[in-house]
Amino acid sequence: MSEGFNSVLLTTRSKPIITLLEEIRLYIMQRWAKNRSRISSFTGSISPKIQSRFRKESQLTKSWIPSWSGNKLFEVRHMSNSGDKFVVNIDDSSCTCRTWMITGIPCCHSLAAMKFLNIDGEQFIDPCYMKSTYEETYSSIIYPINGANMWNITPYPDVSPPHKRVLLGRPKRK
Known part of the structure; x- marks a missing residue:
């Protein structure tokens, strides 16, 4: 994410700080x-990428045979006798392959x-992938700002950089 953000700001990095901040604000405002x-084009309650990933996982279930142990505890083994077995606890949202716990x-x-x-x-999909969470994330608005010529003039003097002081003693060698 940070590398992508840095690549967008390559041209503005050399500009003064106010211009840089304005460019960042404008970029984020447009992106949000x-x-x-x-979000409005989403159909269903899950984001499209996660929905396609979920479909792929559900298609892979054809080659797995669940054996019920009790409550919501299962031993799931592969159709071929390759020895692949996994313990699934639906109540804890866990599987010994750890994919469910890591990805959600x-x-x-x-x-x-x-x-x-x-x-x-x-x-059982993690709430961070839901449409409602996505909407909530981008619900706040970054408001546009008028140009500098429209700003109110304050009675205070403009802020200037501090005066450069001449230090006492012999200058340090570089």
């Missing part, structure tokens, strides 16, 4: 407005267990 308009998106093992119980896997 674009993201707000993108249910893995194919947990989705296979959820299908066994007829539970909708979308309910």
Whole structure:
């Protein structure tokens, strides 16, 4: 994220601080407005990228066989006898492959267990991927500002840089 932000500001880095800050404000204002308009095109309650990733994971469930242990605890093994087994606890939102815990998106093992119980896997997707969270993130507005010629003139004197003092003693060698 920071590398992408830095690449946008390459041309403005050499400008004075006020101009740099104005460019940053303008960039963020336009980007947030674009993201707000993108939210309105979302269909469903999950962002599109996460929805496609969720679909891919749910397609992989065909090759996993869940074995119910009790409550919402499962042992999920692969169709081939390759020895791949994972323990899924739906109540804790955990799987021993750790994909679900790390990403917040249910893995194919947990989705296979959820299908066994007829539970909708979308309910277990982390709230940070929901449309409502995305809307809340970009709900605040960065307001536009008038140009410097429209600013109110204050009765105070303009701020100038401090006077350069001549230090006593012999100057230091560089």
